[in-house]
Amino acid sequence: MKKILVIHGPNLDLLGQREPAVYGRTTLKQINSELLKLAKKHKVSLKIVQSNHEGQIVDLIGKGKNKYLGLLINPAAYTHTSVAIRDAIAASSILTVEVHLSNIYSREEFRQKSLISPVAKGTIMGFGPKSYALGLLALLDLL
Numbered sequence: 001m002k003k004i005l006v007i008h009g010p011n012l013d014l015l016g017q018r019e020p021a022v023y024g025r026t027t028l029k030q031i032n033s034e035l036l037k038l039a040k041k042h043k044v045s046l047k048i049v050q051s052n053h054e055g056q057i058v059d060l061i062g063k064g065k066n067k068y069l070g071l072l073i074n075p076a077a078y079t080h081t082s083v084a085i086r087d088a089i090a091a092s093s094i095l096t097v098e099v100h101l102s103n104i105y106s107r108e109e110f111r112q113k114s115l116i117s118p119v120a121k122g123t124i125m126g127f128g129p130k131s132y133a134l135g136l137l138a139l140l141d142l143l
């Protein structure tokens, strides 16, 4: 069975209570359960991890090199700062789809740059929790 790694970056464990005006009321548990349903339908398996730690995310991607066919990642705040995560994706050459709940280009200036987008196959953003399902479908389409 095809295996896909799903990574949720920092503070995404707080979805549902965190800035609901920006991120909505859907929890991470609900997002994961939608992803698992979709994965089951398409006969792929998912390894889902949420981490607040940059190094841990780098390790996961590095170790995932020969294990996963694709990576679905919301790097959250690390989107805008992490050369390390970007380099890990580039080094692993895992097919990567970047997702964001919000449209980062309609927000504060410091969010209007993604260090991850240049090493991702594509980016889906601005559709709230649906960004994840759309991202997974895009990834599946490419596999």
Ligand code: DQA
Pocket: 010, 011, 012, 074, 075, 076, 077, 078, 079, 099, 100, 101, 102, 103, 104, 111
């Ligand atoms: C986010 C956008 C980031 O700027 C922010 O730091 C997040 C969530 C999004 O999904 O919209 O934590 O990645």
